Amino acid sequence: MPTTYARLVRELKTLRKGRGVHGRIWDRVGTDLAAACGITRADGPSAARQKLVTRLTELVEQLPDDLQFAARAAFGLIPEVRHPLYQERVNWVAAEIDRDARTVRRRVDEAVEQLAELAATTTRRDTGGxxxxxxxxxxxxxxxxxxxxxxxxxxxxxxxxxxxxxxxxxxxxxxxxxxxxxxxxxxxxxxxxxxxxxxxxxxxxxxxxxxxxxxxxxxxxxxxxxxxxxxxxxxxxxxxxxxxxxxxxxxxxxxxxxxxxxxxxxxxxxxxxxxxxxxxxxxxxxxxxxxxxxxxxxxxxxxxxxxxxxxx
CATH class of the missing domain: 2.60.40 (Immunoglobulin-like)
Structure with a gap:
């Protein structure tokens, strides 16, 4: 049976597809990612998205700078990069940093692995409710x-x-x-x-x-x-x-x-x-x-x- 870390990697890769955090929330967030973000079925779509964005941002901020930039764009956490397709966001980052898309995808994959590890081993910041x-x-x-x-x-x-x-x-x-x-x-x-x-x-x-x-x-x-x-x-x-x-x-x-x-x-x-x-x-x-x-x-x-x- 896959470990929590392996399931989080898989769920984060699912999340980055399509519109990222701006897609249909319940179709994008798996069980382990929901638990890491404090999302429950009692939350409506808006509350669930807020929890997801807050926790994901908190985790992304702990990444190295080069991975932060790629990860924010990949998941749709930069307003001007809310393209409907993941590959479009990858291409945008590639143009911004003057690298090819393959380099960006490697950075995003590395970011996903580190985010999964952080999500599995760190607690959520207290938002005060x-x-x-x-x-x-x-x-x-x-x-x-x-x-x-x-x-x-x-x-x-x-x-x-x-x-x-x-x-x-x-x-x-x-x-x-x-x-x-x-x-x-x-x-x-x-x-x-x-x-x-x-x-x-x-x-x-x-x-x-x-x-x-x-x-x-x-x-x-x-x-x-x-x-x-x-x-x-x-x-x-x-x-x-x-x-x-x-x-x-x-x-x-x-x-x-x-x-x-x-x-x-x-x-x-x-x-x-x-x-x-x-x-x-x-x-x-x-x-x-x-x-x-x-x-x-x-x-x-x-x-x-x-x-x-x-x-x-």
């Missing part, structure tokens, strides 16, 4: 003390969730910002995530599976000098919608660079798309179906490599 339905962020830079408001709507994936842990979606030192919870429970600081303040929100009552919960938080920075020139979000859990508004001082000629599901690679600066602000000096971006580990947001100066951090 919830995911983000919508994160709406408004940034006001046209005043002496910049302000940022984050509004969350989260969906509860298990019973008795009594805390929600998250971090600010923009880089700032905790001592340089005043934080005020507008509604949604009780807030307390926790250790910062790199250069972002981190928090734990305790709802008034424990949340049950299927519930939604809303909360909002306002950040008031002490001066313009402490505001990094970017809002860059790298989610650790799936997020259905990220709505971002940034208001600059009145400047019709300003250009900003936006990032919609960009893969951060150690060997290159992530490429974004240049946008002009509107006549009021604002830009409004709306990102959908965010995938963990990819980069979303806007930069109007500085370096993505230095400023982009993971936010839970």
């Amino acid at each position: 919830w995911h983000t339905a919508e994160l709406a962020v408004a940034v006001a830079l046209d005043q002496g003390q910049p302000e940022v408001i984050e509004r969350y709507q989260v969906v509860v994936d298990q019973d008795a969730v009594d805390r929600l842990e998250f971090a600010a979606v923009f880089p700032v030192r905790r001592r340089d910002v005043d934080v005020h919870l507008l509604y949604g429970g009780t807030l307390r600081d926790r250790s910062a995530t790199h250069d972002r303040p981190g928090f734990t929100l305790a709802p008034a009552e424990p949340l049950v599976r299927g519930n939604t919960h809303d909360f909002a938080i306002r950040y008031r920075l002490h001066s313009r000098d402490v505001m990094h020139p970017c809002v860059l979000h790298v989610p650790e859990r799936p997020c259905e919608v990220f709505d971002l508004r940034v208001r600059f001082e009145h400047d019709r000629k300003r250009l900003v660079r936006t990032f919609d599901g960009v893969l951060r690679r150690s060997d290159a600066e992530p490429s974004g798309v240049q946008h002009a602000v509107d006549r009021a000096g604002e830009i409004h971006l709306r990102f959908s179906r965010l995938l963990p580990g990819l980069l979303y947001g806007v930069r109007w100066g500085g370096s993505v490599v230095c400023s982009a951090r993971r936010a839970s």
Whole structure:
């Protein structure tokens, strides 16, 4: 009888076919892969896909860089590579790295073997039993003390969730910002995530599976000098919608660079798309179906490599 490792290799090779993680979920996920991702028959297709993407992303991040890139594309974890056929995604990677398709397929096969070993021997990262339905962020830079408001709507994936842990979606030192919870429970600081303040929100009552919960938080920075020139979000859990508004001082000629599901690679600066602000000096971006580990947001100066951090 095949070992768990052998079954996982087989199931991962099945998953990468067709549209990868975006195919018919119950036709793609075998018994052992479902167990490794925490997927049960009680999960609907959306919840099952979220668990699959989260766990697979977590495992891919533990691979060597060259295998990470090939694996993300193979399974459909890069938004611009959601081609309907596995071979089309292989060809895309081959063109990106200037190698032939046979080399890419070897890398994907090696990645599958390592992913199966990791899935069989490591435990899932604790997601806290919830995911983000919508994160709406408004940034006001046209005043002496910049302000940022984050509004969350989260969906509860298990019973008795009594805390929600998250971090600010923009880089700032905790001592340089005043934080005020507008509604949604009780807030307390926790250790910062790199250069972002981190928090734990305790709802008034424990949340049950299927519930939604809303909360909002306002950040008031002490001066313009402490505001990094970017809002860059790298989610650790799936997020259905990220709505971002940034208001600059009145400047019709300003250009900003936006990032919609960009893969951060150690060997290159992530490429974004240049946008002009509107006549009021604002830009409004709306990102959908965010995938963990990819980069979303806007930069109007500085370096993505230095400023982009993971936010839970």
